[in-house]
Amino acid sequence: MGVGVRKESSVSIERRLRAFEVEHRDLDEIVARLSLQPDLDELLLKRLKRRKLLLKDQIALLRSSLIPNLDA
Template identity: 60%
Template sequence: MATEDPGKIAAQLVELRVEHRDLDEAIARLAADRGADELTLKRLKKRKLRIKDMITALESRLIPDLDA
């Protein structure tokens, strides 16, 4: 596997973390609204979880492999 540019990965992490935070705020606003669309709320939560998984995967790519 080719060496990946840590700078690009870090930039992707910043973008994903911002989107994750924005989704968290949107979910909180929708959850507070009694008339909110449940399907939209579920989709936002699912998207937030996918982004969290993507963040975790990118973070693990930044950790160097150590031979045991």
């Protein structure tokens, strides 16, 4: 096992995955609502979209870690 790499249980990974999915969905709704406002805060919108992309990457990473390694 590599330095700094820790083994996480699938239950823990699934819990984090669900939390990230909920946050991503919430941000999607917030971004949609903010986009409709006439006095749009562009900087806030950019930050929220960046956070959404980060969450999307984290979700993909966690999902891939749940797939068993078939190299045997």
